[in-house]
Amino acid sequence: MTPSTPITPASRTAPPLSTQVVLVTGGARGLGRALTEAFLREGARVVIDHLTSEAAAREIADAHPGRAIAVRADVRERDQVGALFARAEAEFGDPVDTVVNNALAGFSFDGDARAKAHEIGYEAFAGQFSGAVQGALHTIQSALPGFDRAGSGRVVNIGTNLLQHPVVPYHDYTAAKAALLALTRTFAADLGPRGITVNMVSGGLLRTTDASSATPEAVFDAIAASTPLRSVTTPAELADAVLLLASPWARAITGQNLVVDGGLVMD
Template identity: 60%
Template sequence: MTKPLTDQVVLVTGGGRGLGAAIATAFAREGARVAINYLKNKGKAEALAKDLGPNALAIKCDVRATDNVASMVREVTETLGAPTTLVHNALADYSFNGDGRDDLKTLTPDHLTSQFETAAIGGLNTIKAVRPGMEEAGFGRIITIGSNLVQNPVVPYHDYTAAKSALLALTRTAAVELGPLGITVNMVSGGLLRTTDASAGTPEAVFDMIADNTPLRRVTTPAEAADSVLFFASPWGRAVTGQNLIVDGGLVFG
C-alpha cells in the first residue's frame, strides 16, 4: 500500500528548530498534516506551526519518557489523525565544535547516556507508540535521522556518534520486524549542516574545508536534507526499507 504525501499525518520529533523544522516545513509544503514535537523550544515550535497553517500542531513531549510519548501520539491522533509517518529527529543538546568536544580523557558514561536516551530510547518509544495505528492501517513510514560520522568519524564526537550508531542498528532491526506489516523503516544521515543550532559553534574554516572536499563543493543545508526524508515517505520509496541514505553532497561514500 502507498499513500501520497497529501494523505499523510507526519510526526516530527525535535521539530521546532534546525533540521526538524526544515523537515516539518517540507512535509507541510507537500500538503501533509504535521505534528511538530518539541521539548524546550516552545516559542519556535508554536511559531512554526502557525506559519505552516491549520494542518500543523506544536506539541511538547520528552521522547525519553514512554508515558509522555503515548500521550503525544493520542493528542496528535485526536487533532490531526493517526500518524502515518514518524520522523525521529530529536537530539539531546549538542554543539559540533571539535575544539570544545569531550575526548576520551574527559568523556563520562553520563555523556553517552544522555545522547543514547534521546536518540535510541527516544526512537524506541516513538516507534512503539505509532506502531498500532500503522499496523491497523497496513501502512507506515518511519524515518530516523542519523549522521555520516558513523561511516566516517573524522572528528571523534564519541557520545553523539555512538548514539547514532545505536539508532542505525535499531532502524535496521525494526525494518525486519515491521516490514510484513506494511511499515518501512529507513535512516537519513546528514553531514554537518549549514546552519543549525548544533552547528552554530562550528568554525567557518571547518565549513570551508568540508565544501572543498565535497564533490558538490558546498555544504548541505537543512532544507536539502529534509527533501531526502520526503523520498522515504513518498510512494517512490515504497520498496525501500532498512537503508541508510547519506545526504552530504558526496563527502562520504557508502
Template identity: 50%
Template sequence: MSDNRVVLVTGASRGLGSEIAKNFGRKGYFVVINYFNSEEKAKKVVKEIGEDKAIAIRADVRDKKQVKTMVEKAIARFGRIDVVVNNALINFEFNPVTQKKVEELTWENYTEQFEGSIKSSLNTVQAVLPSMKENQYGRIINIGTNLFQNPVVPYHQYTTAKAALLGFTRNMAKELGSLGITVNMVSGGLLQTTDASKVTTPEVFQLIADSSPLQKVTAPEDVAEVVGFLGTEAARAITGQNITVDGGLTMN
C-alpha cells in the same frame, strides 16, 4: 500528493526538524510538531505550515508516558499517524573545542546520547505502532550522521549512539516490513547552519566544501528533501537503508 497523510516530527521547532516539518507541510501532509523547550519557535513553524494543517505538542521524547500522550493528542486531532521522523537532538553541540577527550569521557556521557537516539526512537515507534498496524502502512525515518562513516571530529558519544541507531533501524525494518511499515535512516553531514552547528567556524565549513565532489556544504533543506521522499508511497520498496546526504563527502 500526500492523500492527507499525517507525519510526526520530533524536535521540529528548529534546525533540521523545522525544515523537515515544513517540507512535509508543502507536500500536503498534516504535521505534528514535537518540541521540548522551544515553544515559540514551534508555534512559528505551525504558523508557516498553516494552523489547519499543523499542531505543536510538547513532550520529552525520552519519557514513554509523554510520548504516548503526545501521540494520543495527535490522533485525536488528525485521526492517525502515518509517518514518524525521529529527529530530536538531546543536549549536544558540534563544538570540537568543548568535546571531551577519550580520557575525560564518562559512561553517563554515552547513556545520555543513547537515551536521546535509541530510547526516544523506541518510545515513538511503540506509541505509533497501533495506528500503523491498523492502516497496514507506515514510514519510520531516523536521523543519523555521516560522522560514524568518517569521524572527522571524534564526537564520541553522539557518533556512537547514531551508529547504534542504524542497528535499531535495520532490526525494526526486518520485523515491521510485513505490516507495510518501512524503516530507514537519513544521515546528513555537518549542516550549514543549525543551532547545533552554530559554533562551527567558516574555515571548517570551507574545508568540508572543498573536500566534497559537489563543492558545497549540505543545507538542512537538502536533507529534508530526502526525508520527505522516504515518507511517500514512492519509497515503498526502500527499507533498512542508510541514505547519506552530504554532497558525496562520504560514499557507500
C-alpha cells in the same frame, strides 16, 4: 489487523505525502524545522514535537492552521509520547502515518570543546543514547497501533555520516547514532511484514543549525572543498531526502542508511 497478519505488496504503499499525518520530533528549530516545513510544503499535516522550543513550534503551527499542531513531549518519556500520539489523532482525525525521529539531546558540534577519549564519561553516552535510541523506541512503538490500522507506516531516523567518516571524534553522539542505525535495521526486519518501512537519513555537518553554530566557518569551507558538489549540505536539502523515504515511491526501501552530504562519504 493483527501484528502477525502479512501485508500484501499492494497494501503496503504509503499514502501520498499530501494526505499524511507526520510526526517530526524536535521539529521546531534547526533541521527539525526544515523537516516540518518540507512536509507542510507538500500538503501533509504535521505534529511538531518540542521540548524547549515552544515559541518556535507555536509560530509554525499558527502559520498553518488546521495542518500543524505544536505538542510538548519529551520523547524519552513513554507516557508523554503516548499522549502526543493521542493528541495528534484527536486533532487530525487520522493516525500518524510517518514518524521522523530527529530529536537530539543537547549537543554542540564544537571540535575544540568536545570531550576527548581520555576524559569522556559514560554519562555522556547515556545522555545521547536516551535521546536517540530510547526516543526512537518510544515513538515507533507508540505509532504501531495506527500503522497497523492503516496497513502501512513509515519511520525515518536521522543519523550522521560520522559513522563512516569520523573526521571529528564526537564519541557519545556518534555511538548513539550507530546504535540508532542498528535499531533501524533490526526494526526494519521485524516490522516489514506489517507493511512498515524503517530507514535512516544521515547528513554531515549541516550549514547551519543551532547544533553547528559553534563550528568555525573555515571548517564549513574545508568540508565544501572536499565534496564533489563543492558545497555543505543544508537542512532543506536533507529534508527533501526524508520526503523521498516517506513517500509512496520508497515503498520497497527499508533498512537502509541514505547518506546525504554532497558526496563526501560514498558508501
